[in-house]
Amino acid sequence: MTAQSPSPLSSDAWEERYQAGPPRWDLGHPAPAFKTLLESADAPKPSSAIVLGAGRGHDAVFFAQHGFAVTAVDFAPSAIQALEEQAQAQDLPLKPLQRDIFGLLPEYAGQFDYAIEHTCFCAIDPALRPAYVELVANLLVPGGELLAVFFTHSRSGGPPFGTTAAEVRQLFEPHFEIVTLEPVTNSIPSRQGEEHFGRLRKR
Numbered sequence: 616m617t618a619q620s621p622s623p624l625s626s627d628a629w630e631e632r633y634q635a636g637p638p639r640w641d642l643g644h645p646a647p648a649f650k651t652l653l654e655s656a657d658a659p660k661p662s663s664a665i666v667l668g669a670g671r672g673h674d675a676v677f678f679a680q681h682g683f684a685v686t687a688v689d690f691a692p693s694a695i696q697a698l699e700e701q702a703q704a705q706d707l708p709l710k711p712l713q714r715d716i717f718g719l720l721p722e723y724a725g726q727f728d729y730a731i732e733h734t735c736f737c738a739i740d741p742a743l744r745p746a747y748v749e750l751v752a753n754l755l756v757p758g759g760e761l762l763a764v765f766f767t768h769s770r771s772g773g774p775p776f777g778t779t780a781a782e783v784r785q786l787f788e789p790h791f792e793i794v795t796l797e798p799v800t801n802s803i804p805s806r807q808g809e810e811h812f813g814r815l816r817k818r
């Protein structure tokens with residue numbers, strides 16, 4: 616009998632990708648768009664934040680370094696382990712959570728001022744995007760914000776499954792005011808012209 620491969624979007628499949636390493640999506644540093652945001656005059660004030668599909672934790676650590684109380688969620692054990700090691704090495708107040716993001720409710724409902732998204736939306740089955748929008752809306756306090764780097768590439772298949780600014784608007788507008796949704800100008804070279812930064816406020 617041959618062992619079956621796990622479904623490509625399962626936690627086992629993501630864990631296998633981490634173990635095969637180095638992960639091709641891992642920048643090794645925070646997303647440039649988040650650096651720009653936190654250096655800007657409109658930077659969000661340090662408060663509670665949840666990072667969805669946090670991976671090895673570069674964005675989560677970055678927000679924690681800037682004073683945010685960060686909960687970082689990923690269902691791949693190797694990702695959580697790497698994230699924990701980074702947080703401990705820097706003595707940062709970061710809570711790692713090895714969970715499926717779609718199992719966070721009702722436990723974490725309404726607990727966060729910010730939700731942070733960077734290549735998680737493109738990693739889930741596109742059929743789950745409406746559920747993802749509901750999830751983020753329910754994790755946030757009223758007036759809370761999603762800070763997102765969306766992967767707006769147009770190649771077929773995935774992961775990463777591409778999206779468009781129009782799809783983001785159409786999916787999120789029922790629950791969110793779109794404060795900003797603009798092309799990222801300082802993406803890494805391989806993602807130039809394929810990212811949008813979104814700041815979306817829960818209605």
Ligand SMILES: C[S@@+](CC[C@H](N)C(=O)[O-])C[C@H]1O[C@@H](n2cnc3c(N)ncnc32)[C@H](O)[C@@H]1O
Nearest residue numbers: 629640668669670689690691715716733734738
């Ligand atoms: C493309 S990686 C991005 C990781 C990280 N955000 C980064 O930019 O390096 C997608 C991550 O989402 C995680 N993931 C995918 N679906 C998930 C789910 N349903 N619940 C929790 N984590 C999930 C994967 O384990 C993986 O670490």
